Amino acid sequence: MPELPEVETVRRGLVPLLEGRVLERVEVLDERLVRPIAPRDAEQLLTGRRVLRLDRRGKYLLLVLDDDLVAVHHLRMTGSFAGPAAEEPRHVRLRYFVEGLAGPVRYNDPRRFGTLDIGSSAEITAYLDSRLGPEPLGPDWNGDALYERLRRRSTSLKAVLLDQRVVAGLGNIYVDEACFLAGVRPDLSADRVSRVGAERLVAAVRARLQEAIDVGGSTLRDYRGVEGEVGGMQERFVAYGRAGRPCLTCGNTMRGARIAGRGTTWCATCQPTNRARKLG
DNA sequence: CGCCCTGTTGGGGA
């Protein structure tokens, strides 16, 4: 379930478990998890290394290890971590046996879309920089930056916001949420979003991501945090998953359609154009 | 019970 706020929630949950500690043993249970390295080689590479710190870049989770080594997890659709105190998940793909902990930290992933890349800090930096644009909550991203990107694209606004090279960390949920908050239709051609619209979108993305981080992310279905906790964001969605239900602002029925290949929800009344939205 | 559809992501091919 990991978009940026969920990955950030996982990162924070892992800090007390991993940061500063030595990986005494690592078990890779899924042959295809670590790419393009053989599972046994990955285990050997990681064993005995100390976790200096946990970082996040977009939706990627970084274990910065000693000896200039970085392990990068991407949770894709269904990856999650379970701490020693959490119940044993049904689809454990990797176990970190960590110095001083009662049990292993387990990586779980039913669909097996998640990935783990291991490399030097220079290799990982190059890998991430080639795929990711600025951090949405960082200083490098603003209305002008987004506007300049949008005006050169003929596809939908939604497709552009989902492009990780434009801004790193947005997924299907928060794009719909931000478009609703900004009052801009997600199916609008990107090059028709105004400068003001771009400004509003940046503010909406920031507000929505920060709110989700503050309440511990959204936990869809039976996903839980590292210690089994439930995030509070799922009950705060104003657009995502609300197709066919009344708009929380105006009461009209929310539209649902397939945009950029993804299920998309918006309110035709509150998101009519890229112009300022009337407040209710 | 089976079949069909959907899905929080990203990569590759057309």
Added chain:
DNA sequence: ATCCCCAACAGGGC
């Protein structure tokens, strides 16, 4: 540049 399909599994509707 853009779009479609795929990876592999769970859950819901019929």
